[in-house]
Amino acid sequence: MSSYESFIRCRGVTKTYHKGNTPVTPLSALDLDVPRGTFLALMGPSGSGKTTLLNLIAGIDSPTSGSLHVGGVDIAKLKRGQLTKWRASHVGYIFQLYHLVPILSAFENVELPLLLAPLSRKERHRQVQVALELVGLGDRSDHRPSELSGGQEQRVAIARAIVANPALLVADEPTGDLDRESATQILNLLRELVREHGKTIVMVTHDPRAAAAADTVLHLEKGRLVEAADLNMQAA
Amino acid sequence: MLPLSYAVRNLFRVPARLLQIVLGGGLVILLLMLAAALSEGMDGVLRSSGSEKNIIVLGTGSEESVERSEIKASVPSELEAAVSGLEEVLGRVAVSPEIHYNGLLTLGDGPGDSRQALFRGVTPAALLVHPEVRLVEGTFPRAGEIMVGRLAAHRLGVGEAALKPGTQVKVGSTTLRISGIFQAPGTVMEAELWADLNDLRAIGQRDTISCVVVRLDSATFDDVEVFTLQRLDLELAAIRESDYYAKLAAFYTPLRIMTWVTAGLVVAGAVFGGMNTLYAAFASRVREMATLQAVGYSRKALAFSLLQESLLASLLGSLFAAVIALAFADGLSVPFSIGTFLLRITPGILGLGVLGGLTLAIIGTLPPAWTCLRPELPAALRSA
Known part of the structure; x- marks a missing residue:
């Protein structure tokens, strides 16, 4: 697979930050290509750089050096404000602890990304309803997060991540706080989003069962890729 | 957003x-x-208490406080004769001799019934120079009487019933009957008690008055000031009423x-x-x-x-x-x-x-x- 066709393309990505006067480099000269429509799991021990890589791919953080193309855009060159706008339409983020706004209903939480787009109220309502139906919570739209189970909350978070129809979803330990049954449902849902809706998903996980749901599993150690476990995707 | x-x-x-x-x-x-x-x-x-048209003639050196001023009781008539162009209402010239007196008002017989109050000794001519004064109840005070401003009760810290017309009060050792209540919206006069000029002169045991207030018509401030400067023997000073209260405001x-x-x-x-x-x-x-x-x-x-x-x-x-x-x-x-x-x-x-x-x-x-x-x-x- 040529790098031209990669949906995500990292070249020489390094991330360094300072803890006091000590420089810390969680990612070092990383190269990676991920084709569109891939479900990629990132695994590795704590401090291996997997969440850093996830944040870089999601435009939550910027690399210190290197290029990072997502959907043809070198997001490494975008400034903070530009990254914020880019995230609104290109990426959906799924958090381990859901990060729903507690005072808003499921419907309103899912609606949040759409308030940034020039859509009519009616169109927003339709898209939110579609997203909630897709995650199986069409009948829970009026419920607040405190009135939902953990699995349901995570499904609301997934609906929020997909409602603006981004091509890329990033998930940071999406099943880490769920029981096995709920975790299985979430992983099935993520797989469905890749298979039937063509999303590209990058997921950080410690759980081998969760990683098994992905098409590809990459292992990181000390900021470097050490293993690529699929033919569809490769460490460049 | x-x-x-x-x-x-x-x-x-x-x-x-x-x-x-x-x-x-x-x-x-x-x-x-x-x-x-x-x-x-x-x-x-x-x-609001000072009118541009009113001039206060008072004792030299007392421009800061009319209560400290003492001038001869003959000044009003001499001023009226010397300065033409003062306002006239129904043939009466607007020249008001006044005594401003800060003293004790006794409302009852108890030890705590005395209050420090502001009195003004006046004649009916006061109404010519202070047209904002309106009787809201009772009559203008004659000898042996006193009328109270609408806010006097508040200033003294007593109920309005304590100062209703017909009530007997004591100023010094003199008993006076409240004849009426007046208002003068937005001025310091509303908190004062007005008695007959001669009664207040007797109470204060003085032959003098505090000041004369005149209201200008065609005359100017300079006309009044010239009078005070010419009559050095009377030791007078003139000040616009508005300036007097502006000085107080600055204070x-x-x-x-x-x-x-x-x-x-x-x-x-x-x-x-x-x-x-x-x-x-x-x-x-x-x-x-x-x-x-x-x-x-x-x-x-x-x-x-x-x-x-x-x-x-x-x-x-x-x-x-x-x-x-x-x-x-x-x-x-x-x-x-x-x-x-x-x-x-x-x-x-x-x-x-x-x-x-x-x-x-x-x-x-x-x-x-x-x-x-x-x-x-x-x-x-x-x-x-």
Whole structure:
């Protein structure tokens, strides 16, 4: 697979930050290509750089050096404000602890990304309803997060991540706080989003069962890729 | 932008904190309103008390206080004869001899029934130079009588019933009967008690009077001043009534400044207190704000939403302050050394309170909001 066709393309990505006067480099000269429509799991021990890589791919953080193309855009060159706008339409983020706004209903939480787009109220309502139906919570739209189970909350978070129809979803330990049954449902849902809706998903996980749901599993150690476990995707 | 409903609902997220902000902010706004009403009321009563058309002729060196002045009782007639062009009403020239006297008023027989009061000894000519004086009940005082200003009871700290017409009071050792009640809106006279000039001369055991007030028609201030300068033997000085009260107003300027300084210090303390509350409130929402940024909201949009919350709380505080001010402070009489004025919570003062509250909200919100939104996203998303 040529790098031209990669949906995500990292070249020489390094991330360094300072803890006091000590420089810390969680990612070092990383190269990676991920084709569109891939479900990629990132695994590795704590401090291996997997969440850093996830944040870089999601435009939550910027690399210190290197290029990072997502959907043809070198997001490494975008400034903070530009990254914020880019995230609104290109990426959906799924958090381990859901990060729903507690005072808003499921419907309103899912609606949040759409308030940034020039859509009519009616169109927003339709898209939110579609997203909630897709995650199986069409009948829970009026419920607040405190009135939902953990699995349901995570499904609301997934609906929020997909409602603006981004091509890329990033998930940071999406099943880490769920029981096995709920975790299985979430992983099935993520797989469905890749298979039937063509999303590209990058997921950080410690759980081998969760990683098994992905098409590809990459292992990181000390900021470097050490293993690529699929033919569809490769460490460049 | 986040919808306003997000800000509204966040307000009620912790009701106790909302109550603290609304009540705390409301009290500060109330203080601002009261300081403004106090300053405006005092300034207004002193400004309204002096007429541009009236000239006070009083003893040389007593321009600062007419109560200290003593001039011969013959001055009014000599002045009337010497200066032409004074106002005339139905053939009577507007020349009012007056005694201004600060003494004890005794309302009953008990030991605590005496009050320090402002008396003015007058003749019916006083009504020619003070046309704002209107009898609202009873009659103008004749010998053995006294009439009281509408706010005199408030200034003396007694019930209005204690000064109703027909009541006997004592000034010094002289018993006088209250003949009526008068009003002179917005002037210091409303807090005074007016007695017959000769009665007050006898009470004060004096042959002199305090001053003569004349009202100009075609005559000018210079005409009156020339008279005082020509009659060096009488040791007189002339001052416009408006200038006299302007000087008094200047005398009270430090008091007004102190009022504002005190209010300012309380407001500054409240800003820091409010800021502290908001630091705590926003600190618990760092992750939520980071999540919204991850979703695509800019820091500016989120700061605006946080500001909306504070502005809404401030408006609630202003509403609370306005209700308290209108219910308990509007119309309240405030005595001071030379008179009494009514606190008025005008639309302007309400507006000032609201504006002050909104300003405080902005000043108190921006630093905590910046602290909440400043952390790098990866760290903020991991925060507890």
